[in-house]
Amino acid sequence: MTLTTPMSPDGPPSVRIRDLTVVYRTAAGELPAVRDVSMDLAPGTVTGLVGESGSGKSTLALSLLNAVQPPGRISAGSVDIGGLGDVVQLRGDKLRQARGGQIGYVFQAAQNSLNPLKTVGKQLLDLGRSHDVKDLRALVAEARDLLARMGLDGARVLDSYQHELSGGMRQRVGIMLALVLNAHVVVLDEPTTALDMITQANILEIIREIHAERGLTTLVITHDIGVVAEVADEIAVMYGGRLVEQGPVRAVLGDPHHPYTRGLIQAIPRLTGDIDEAQALPGRPPTLTTIPDQGCVFRSRCALRMDVCDTVDPLFQSTGDRMVACHAVAPAATFTTTTSESEREMTPSRAWSGIGSGRREPAADGDGVVARETNEGDSA
Amino acid sequence: MITGTNIVKTFKQRGNVLDKREVPALRGVDFTIPKGGAISFIGESGCGKTTLGRIIAGLETYDDGEITIGGVDMSSLRHRAQQPHFRKVQLIHQDPYSALNPTRTIHQSLHDPLKLRARQTGRSRQWTYDRAEELLNLVGLDPGYVLPRYPHQLSGGMRQRVVIARALTVDPEVLIADEAVSMIDVSLRLGILSLLRDLRERLGVSLLYITHDVATARYIGDDGDMYVIYRGQVIERGPTETIIADPVHPYTQALLSAIPVLYGVEQPGAEQVKPVQAADAASHAEDGAHCLFSSRCPFADDRCVTEWPRLGHAHESLQDPGGRVHACFHPVQRQVAAAPIQRS
Ligand SMILES: Nc1ncnc2c1ncn2[C@@H]1O[C@H](COP(=O)(O)OP(=O)(O)OP(=O)(O)O)[C@@H](O)[C@H]1O
Ligand SMILES: Nc1ncnc2c1ncn2[C@@H]1O[C@H](COP(=O)(O)OP(=O)(O)OP(=O)(O)O)[C@@H](O)[C@H]1O
Ligand code: SF4
Ligand code: SF4
Ligand SMILES: [Mg+2]
Numbered sequence: 147m148t149l150t151t152p153m154s155p156d157g158p159p160s161v162r163i164r165d166l167t168v169v170y171r172t173a174a175g176e177l178p179a180v181r182d183v184s185m186d187l188a189p190g191t192v193t194g195l196v197g198e199s200g201s202g203k204s205t206l207a208l209s210l211l212n213a214v215q216p217p218g219r220i221s222a223g224s225v226d227i228g229g230l231g232d233v234v235q236l237r238g239d240k241l242r243q244a245r246g247g248q249i250g251y252v253f254q255a256a257q258n259s260l261n262p263l264k265t266v267g268k269q270l271l272d273l274g275r276s277h278d279v280k281d282l283r284a285l286v287a288e289a290r291d292l293l294a295r296m297g298l299d300g301a302r303v304l305d306s307y308q309h310e311l312s313g314g315m316r317q318r319v320g321i322m323l324a325l326v327l328n329a330h331v332v333v334l335d336e337p338t339t340a341l342d343m344i345t346q347a348n349i350l351e352i353i354r355e356i357h358a359e360r361g362l363t364t365l366v367i368t369h370d371i372g373v374v375a376e377v378a379d380e381i382a383v384m385y386g387g388r389l390v391e392q393g394p395v396r397a398v399l400g401d402p403h404h405p406y407t408r409g410l411i412q413a414i415p416r417l418t419g420d421i422d423e424a425q426a427l428p429g430r431p432p433t434l435t436t437i438p439d440q441g442c443v444f445r446s447r448c449a450l451r452m453d454v455c456d457t458v459d460p461l462f463q464s465t466g467d468r469m470v471a472c473h474a475v476a477p478a479a480t481f482t483t484t485t486s487e488s489e490r491e492m493t494p495s496r497a498w499s500g501i502g503s504g505r506r507e508p509a510a511d512g513d514g515v516v517a518r519e520t521n522e523g524d525s526a
Numbered sequence: 527m528i529t530g531t532n533i534v535k536t537f538k539q540r541g542n543v544l545d546k547r548e549v550p551a552l553r554g555v556d557f558t559i560p561k562g563g564a565i566s567f568i569g570e571s572g573c574g575k576t577t578l579g580r581i582i583a584g585l586e587t588y589d590d591g592e593i594t595i596g597g598v599d600m601s602s603l604r605h606r607a608q609q610p611h612f613r614k615v616q617l618i619h620q621d622p623y624s625a626l627n628p629t630r631t632i633h634q635s636l637h638d639p640l641k642l643r644a645r646q647t648g649r650s651r652q653w654t655y656d657r658a659e660e661l662l663n664l665v666g667l668d669p670g671y672v673l674p675r676y677p678h679q680l681s682g683g684m685r686q687r688v689v690i691a692r693a694l695t696v697d698p699e700v701l702i703a704d705e706a707v708s709m710i711d712v713s714l715r716l717g718i719l720s721l722l723r724d725l726r727e728r729l730g731v732s733l734l735y736i737t738h739d740v741a742t743a744r745y746i747g748d749d750g751d752m753y754v755i756y757r758g759q760v761i762e763r764g765p766t767e768t769i770i771a772d773p774v775h776p777y778t779q780a781l782l783s784a785i786p787v788l789y790g791v792e793q794p795g796a797e798q799v800k801p802v803q804a805a806d807a808a809s810h811a812e813d814g815a816h817c818l819f820s821s822r823c824p825f826a827d828d829r830c831v832t833e834w835p836r837l838g839h840a841h842e843s844l845q846d847p848g849g850r851v852h853a854c855f856h857p858v859q860r861q862v863a864a865a866p867i868q869r870s
């Protein structure tokens with residue numbers, strides 16, 4: 147099946163997020179769910195954003211559409227999207243056109259976000275009308291093509307109500323609705339959560355194929371590092387509203403620099419190999435009210451914590467092939483571009499990798515987890 | 527020990543009069559949960575894992591077959607007489623929040639079952655307090671911190687530990703963990719998994735671990751059997767490491783092939799098996815004389831659509847001393863699981 151949609155004439159757009167802060171109003175005042183995040187989505191890449199529940203992934207993603215809802219608001223920063231300008235400054239009609247038009251979005255729990263009272267086809271027409279699509283017939287044809295591309299019977303799906311579709315089918319309908327208006331930036335929030343493995347593998351493959359065919363810039367949000375490994379070129383790791391590491395997937399997974407990334411990867415049980423290589427990460431993730439307002443957000447769980455970590459926010463800076471926010475990881479300045487592999491071993495960041503692996507015994511077992519949990523417990 | 531023989535369960539879907547469907551959830555399943563051992567049920571959504579777990583916990587009826595607990599056949603007993611037996615089996619749900627009453631403190635949630643226990647065993651009131659603290663310590667929680675709190679004041683990981691502590695109040699012999707970590711934060715999952723592993727070692731409880739996450743099943747019980755279930759039939763069963771490393775059933779192979787590979791740390795298995803159709807597009811043909819997986823199996827031939835392979839077909843091409851059984855006419859060992867990248 148060939149798609150009629152051409153690649154965007156200028157190629158896939160870039161996305162540049164700068165110093166983005168998003169706050170939610172709570173009983174304790176306005177608290178940042180996303181703080182000072184700067185991130186680039188390179189044109190034509192798939193970036194996987196991982197983080198635990200409450201780390202701010204969906205909030206960050208909604209900011210790409212300038213769609214953070216009260217009690218939340220974007221309190222600082224910019225989101226520049228190629229061809230659109232700073233989305234944070236867009237208002238009214240322009241903003242409405244951008245959402246769903248240039249920027250496609252599949253909401254978290256897309257399985258449940260369709261209107262149960264309308265057929266998929268009816269919802270498609272609503273979407274078309276709200277974006278002033280003149281040729282609705284062509285829109286429907288495009289939708290059918292996309293659904294067929296994803297292994298579904300387009301005509302049948304368009305005639306169906308939500309409850310007549312399985313979870314995996316609904317996810318694909320969500321992806322179709324995000325793409326059908328010819329978006330070139332696509333944001334998928336947990337596109338495979340709650341699906342089983344075979345359906346997930348199928349959807350991830352579809353995402354990759356459509357991404358390549360249509361020349362998209364794609365952001366996939368998930369709590370599952372495995373999903374990122376399968377689908378993304380770049381990985382961005384979020385913790386407590388901050389971006390802590392971003393870089394090429396294989397490089398980061400193979401040699402994580404930030405202690406949180408390292409701990410997270412080490413905590414994944416594997417299919418083969420030494421079972422006891424998997425080690426629990428002590429402590430637990432912060433909530434909006436327990437995120438420290440100064441210093442490193444990860445320090446209560448960090449084995450490398452130093453005095454400076456309590457008071458000074460580590461900068462999110464380049465360490466060569468990636469960006470990292472950690473006082474224990476040396477910035478790129480210590481590298482020279484021509485360093486050979488053996489010289490690189492001597493740089494602080496590499497040497498540090500060695501230290502890290504030898505010091506996670508304390509508090510890594512079940513009881514230790516909780517000793518920390520209780521100490522750090524929210525006093526709510 | 528708990529055994530099941532030929533367990534059959536069919537749900538009759540009510541609702542639409544014209545479209546009264548029967549859903550065969552279990553089609554003659556055999557299993558054994560050895561004393562102090564661990565087994566796992568894996569398979570995709572809707573294959574019948576939860577139904578089987580609930581039947582073993584006495585929370586669901588079955589249409590046919592036999593379940594024995596400690597050698598006693600449950601179907602020979604009246605409902606009331608079954609209860610003390612089923613009480614030895616405790617089910618831990620996926621959602622630790624809904625498992626605890628939100629209006630009651632952890633103290634209250636733990637003390638009800640403990641008071642009952644004290645009465646049954648003629649113990650004092652003080653014992654219930656001591657026991658609550660002991661159990662919380664056992665699951666790695668600080669009793670002083672946890673007891674006065676309400677569920678919403680605890681993290682997901684802590685709540686799940688409380689749920690496990692509560693299951694332990696009745697001194698169970700078997701714990702059934704049904705997707706027990708899927709709603710827990712990723713960084714906290716391993717802590718819960720190692721707790722379950724620990725309880726097995728320290729208390730000698732058996733574990734039935736239900737999941738579609740094969741790697742966590744291995745983490746919990748690599749020394750036990752893994753049961754791969756497809757549409758209500760166990761299609762392959764054997765020692766966990768054998769099933770992962772050398773599966774012979776194409777469905778097991780497809781399931782393992784679909785597990786994301788941690789590129790950079792792991793490399794994919796040498797072979798990959800992909801079902802010919804996506805799960806939902808598969809026309810679930812009428813049941814009858816054919817392999818249940820035949821409409822999606824890339825290796826299906828004429829025999830597969832005219833005969834139903836039952837579990838227990840001996841491995842035709844290999845000696846199989848490890849006690850693996852499968853339900854496939856054309857079993858071929860394929861190495862599909864991802865493996866760690868060897869670093870020099
Ligand atoms: N409407 C809201 N009002 C108040 N706080 C909110 C609101 N929405 C989100 N938050 C808080 O902001 C933080 C980030 O939430 P967000 O939904 O972005 O996280 P997430 O990483 O997407 O988590 P999940 O994996 O659970 O989807 C959380 O602490 C959350 O409690
Ligand atoms: N109370 C019920 N009434 C009717 N059908 C049911 C009922 N409970 C389960 N089923 C059906 O029985 C089959 C097996 O369901 P079960 O919940 O055991 O699957 P599962 O393997 O646990 O799936 P999941 O991974 O999604 O939890 C499914 O087809 C399901 O729709
Ligand atoms: S900045 Fe300090 S506390 Fe934070 S991750 Fe780095 S070493 Fe650990
Ligand atoms: S019996 Fe035939 S259809 Fe069924 S799994 Fe084996 S090869 Fe495939
Ligand atoms: Mg989210």
Ligand SMILES: [Mg+2]
Nearest residue numbers: 575576577704
């Ligand atoms: Mg289930």
